[in-house]
Amino acid sequence: MTTRVALITGAARRIGAVLATSFHGAGYNVILHYLNSETEAIALQTHLNQLRNNSVALLQADLTDTNDWGSLALECTEHWGRIDVLVNNASVFYPTLVGNVTVDMWQELIGSNLRAPFFLSQALIPALNKSTGNIINIVDIHAEKPLKDYPVYSIAKAGLAMLTQSLAKELAPHIRVNGVAPGTILWPEDKATLSESAKENILNKVPLGRQGTPEDIARTVLFLADDAPYITGQIINVDGGRSV
Template identity: 60%
Template structure:
């Protein structure tokens, strides 16, 4: 369980973007189970997030709420940070998880795809950090960015996504300097943890698995535990990116 911290016995508060489904939902449950109150940001997954908030509030009263916003609308980011910090009077952790992911072969990339992928994976996390910084600074809190092992080695067929995640990795290291000493900023870079929601044939999955030393996919809980560690259990760690990939990034 997480220690409440110097301000008293109240629970720490974690804002998790894209928390309605997949990795975001798993992290929300993990942070909540460790003792946090959680703000579940969603864009389109309102019903799923509402059901999860009801579940979590059933386990511990008044410990979860849903915040619905389009993070590509920069005017909404201040409201998201204010709502998260105002719910329980504090904000201890921002987890930038919300992300768009789909293939963009170079010859077919549109400006709209560029704007969406850069916006969700880089621009929104940057400006949400900006909006949340005063609240996080008051708590000597932390930021955890969900990156990708392909930030280091671009994923063929996904150049815009790979470029955006490389920018997020650079942002993590840069903001670790900008926000020190009051706010720590780190990243988690998952490998093959959940297969993409768009079609990926079995042969392609097998080819990916063949290049993973542990010879299997990871679990969402692997990522959630890493994020929780960086958020609360690594007080002398900042500007680092932890690969959770079964050893995949050891190879080209």
């Protein structure tokens, strides 16, 4: 099998779906992981497979629940016999007010944003070593400056930033590990929905004066995967200048 393979977590919707579409457009076969968004995952798979036959496979898994990382990695690796890129994109995001944080919240937020990227990366080391592949973690600019009212999420993303740097050191020279830290790209949903005035406040702090797009993230992730052979251990902020 000569076609390169990208495994993208949380790829049925939103930024993950654009990542999957972009890797596919760059010639990769894609293992499209999802948790609950089965309908969207199947629709995206069908669409992309119509463009190129047998180029997208689905993987359903709860990454906060899993302990059998070896089996998950084996399932991914055996599908096309290789993995070249792992994009750790899946995430849970909601506010946690200090004083009311429960162990379940901690496990969900740390589990999806930090624990899963570590153990999935670790389980895929043999495959990524073989392909001299790379890992790209979707971090957040709030890994550096905490987001008010979101301490557990901020802690998790700060851990993911250190994971990126640590694994870059540990896995060199065969595997590169980098991150992309989005600023304001898509407004959060459900428990994290923002009021119109809160959105306006955020946008007022963006020097480029607009929200970013999922394509802005995908372009940078693809750059790190395909055009950056001498970059490892770096996290690129894609935030319209907000972090400065």
